[in-house]
Amino acid sequence: MEDSATMSTPPTPEVSGDTFAAAEAAWQRGETETARAMCERLVAADPHDADALHLAGLLEIGRDRLAARALIGRALVSREDPVFLVGFAMTCVGAAERDMAIYALKRALELRPGSPIALNNLGHLYGEAGDTARASELFERALALAPQHAAIHFNYGTMLLSANELERAETVLRRTVALAPNHANAWNNLAKVMLAGKRTTEALAVLEDARTLAPDSVEILTNIGAILSGGTRIDEARTVLERAVELDPRRVSAWSNLGNVLLKLARHDEARAALTRAIELKPDFADAHINLGNACSKAGRIDEAIACYRRAMACDPGHIGANSNLLFSLMFAVDDGHAIRAEAEQFSARHEAALLAASEGARHANPPDPARRLRIGYVSPDFRNHCQSLFTTPLLDHHDHSAFEIVCYALSAQRDDVTARLASYADGWHDVREFDDARLAQQIRDDGIDILVDLTMHMDGARRLLFARRPAPVQVAWLAYPGTTGSPSIGWRLTDPWIDPPDDPRVDDQYTERSLRLPDAFWCYDALAPGVEGNALPALSAGHITFGCLNNPSKLTDATLSLWSGVFAALPDARLVLMAPPGGAREQLAARLAAHGIDAARVSFVGFQLRTDYLRTYHQIDIALDTFPANGHTTSLDALWMGVPVPTRYGRTALSRAGLCLLANLGLRELAADNDADYVDIVTALARDLPRLAVLRAELRARMEASPLMDGARFARNVEAAYRHMWEAWCADARGASSARLP
Structure with a gap:
């Protein structure tokens, strides 16, 4: 996704002199070359003309930053003006020069404490440094001085968005668009807040409105394309993203998103070209490396795919998608379950540690009665026309609803006749595609789910951080593939005696979960293809x-x-x-x-x-x-x-x-x-x-x-017996813990 927030340009001081006034007026009209020529003549006439030097420096910021700094520095030698100090700070780029910019802005505020622009720009710098509290205090002071200043609201809201303070960001950005209804970037960032909260439908509506304000905004087009690519409007996504790269051939995220869309459309050679272009433009862009890895995987080049995912992780070690893709792909290439377990445990350590620590020893209100009717929750992005439904159908169709209440949590926006069929088998059905992990975890707790089943593990659409919150007392992995999540939050995994021989002592060491073997098979299958018959031997x-x-x-x-x-x-x-x-x-x-x-x-x-x-x-x-x-x-x-x-x-x-x-x-x-x-x-x-x-x-x-x-009925009885065994084990642990707490 795209956003934009920058430090604000300081107003030039009011000065006398027709020539400088003309240069300033030309600058404000956007006639930069005219303004630059006028400033050059002013400085040639008087090398100490501080105002002309400052304006000349501002004009150079987008073209030659160091030249701009030299000009504004000369202005400051002539006169220490707070406006000049704000301009000087704008020539400082990146973390290495942040302290210099902060010093200049603090000095500007010493000279003019009531400068909302200096406060805004200083807040922006502290926000970049990750000091949200100090940045917020500065933005609030700026807004107290200039409450109708839309640009300050925008920068404040964008900083809060970057800090993942979504509720506050939404409040500030809504104030921005109230003050400036035509501020397309503010609408764009408001949509980003909604997307971060999984409110995809709202976000798309906001972006479509923003597009009417700025039909050729590459940021907005790129973000619309990203949303559309995750649903059924894939051809529209391609059209939008092709327009984005036409308008800005150097827009890295647009190229990456376009490559992803082309991959979904099975236009693999074009997809590789788009993704290669994204990486050429920005070699450390993790998303492009991930998408290129997906393209390599679909083309049968699994070793190249693995290398792409590792490069993505090197670019962004915190990228959970890159790590999941790596883990899933390794299983295609490595016949060593212990090595895969080690990688899965590293995933958990990287991405789940804080949530696991917070949920350690989580108390659940579920009554520890081993014989009562149990609430089973299934979580999946694939309750639809997807290969997973060939296996969820026979199980859900044959559950004993007198002993088990079945609740499904559907993560995907895609709905079809298979979705309707699966929903008819459930006692409860929740469309949670727009729930973030925290909200979904609370929903599961509120529903009193006893056993929560992860049907995705590290496959596409995985919600690993949901399970790390331990929303249910018993959590189990099944169906995605017979392997390990690597997460301490998943206590059990279903398997069978063929894929995990019980007489080999090293087998169960491949998994962080406890293995519970179904008597016959890990899978129960329904072809879901009536009328498709076989034929004679070709x-x-x-x-x-x-x-x-x-x-x-x-x-x-x-x-x-x-x-x-x-x-x-x-x-x-x-x-x-x-x-x-x-x-x-x-x-x-x-x-x-x-x-x-x-x-x-x-x-x-x-x-x-x-x-x-x-x-x-x-x-x-x-x-x-x-x-x-x-x-x-x-x-x-x-x-x-x-x-x-x-x-x-x-x-x-x-x-x-x-x-x-x-x-x-x-x-x-x-x-x-x-x-x-x-x-x-x-x-x-x-x-x-x-x-x-x-x-x-x-x-x-x-x-x-x-x-x-x-045999769906037989399989369902076997799975239900497994659930009952897990539940009885939890009840025994819960009763033991309760007894241990008695005086």
Whole structure:
């Protein structure tokens, strides 16, 4: 987002002399070259003309700051005037020169204590230094002297916004626009206050009004584009942001936001170009590095993506989004759960420490009765047409409402028919997209939620700082992916015996949470695609085997391509279908495949598709190839449901054992291997046995439907038993703590 606040220019002192008056008048009319020429003649005639030197210095501030300082310094030698001191302070830039500016302004106030401009500018400097209390006191003194001065109100409100004092900032900025209704930047910053408070709808309305005042304001256009890019009006966002960079080709944030929008529109090459341009203009702009990392991830270059996120963190160590993206991406590239846990714990230490300390030992009013009806809260940005709904649907549809009250907290502005369906399964539904973390935490407390379920962890839309506030007595992670949050605020994680073998003592050490294993599987699936049927084995008519992998390209690691290379070496007639965006991403993937001995002529690509079209792509595929170290999850279930077997290579992390879990629950454990050589043998043997493949294709959907993987009622009972176990443990702890406090 964009804002603007600067120190105010001091008025020139009233002086006599027609030539100086003419120069001053030209300056006020914006005729800077005329004013500059007049000042040069005045100084040439009298090198000690303090007023002309001062005005000449002001005229140079935007062009040559050091020259400006020299001119105003000469004016001060001739006469120590408070106005000159204010002008001198304006030539000081950055933290290194802040003390010099503060000294000049303090001296100006000694000479003229009632100067609202000096007070305003000094307040601005203290605000930049992070001294909000002293800055506020100075702004208040300035406004007491000049209560109708809109610019002082604006600078004060902008300082409060930067200090995250949102309520006070809103009050001051509303006063600004009351005094100056056409002050577009004030409306812009008022919208920023609303955005910081998650009041997106209000913010957009304010910005649209501001746009009528300043249709070519790049700041306003950039901010409108940023808001629109987070919703469904993505084409409008692109149009607005393209206009912003047309008006100001050096506007870094506009280029970064445009790159993000183009990425969402699957225009990946254009997105990379826009993001590269943003980084060229501002190499330390964290958001651009994050967006470029996202582009690399979607193009299958996960190592580059990780490097981008690390660069973003180096630019802005406090950027929680960069850190979350890094953590999530590492799981695609690293088969080491202990290393991932260490990174997750560092995340918590960086971003959650203060909130965790404040919420340590938090008291909850929930009655510690182990047998009562429990209130379960689910928090997610993805209660919509999203892959997560393939798993929330069977659980929410089968909850026992006599024993559990189900409350959903929807974080996203996107709503569709899936949203309506999920809402019908809940006892309570809260649209909390415009709640900040503190307000949402209070809402959850007020609702008396007993067990709060985090469905996102470190994925897009995560609200880690919500859970760090510990709004519920029991907090558990499930669904996003089988891993760890790294946060002490999450006490439990759901898992299963396949992705986390209970007989290995080192397994549970990969997680900061306590692991509670469901009896069958981490997932329960509903395809949500009625009418999409399977087909006969394609190889029977094609005359060759067609492999496919429709996983996110971020999972196409070099370990994966190396694993596949043995398969294609053994089966020289086999073909491969991959999902990847058009353009450079496909070219680079083809080159990487070729480096692993897989000829580009054997590979065809499909783009990202609507769900029904994507599922029908499996009509072309005989066998789905799994990825490593992050196996397919949703994609593998989709393939199996369409009758396409998915042999797997499993490893040490939970993500690398997803395929094993799915196959074991289908009675196909023999299709899982724990090393590359066995994987190649399993896949090639299956590919050469067309009768077996044909039988599997014909029976897999029925096998799926009869398995725990699609038994919503069974899964719900298992999850509810897990919730009851967690709750009983909390009740025992609560009763023990209460007893310990008795005299």
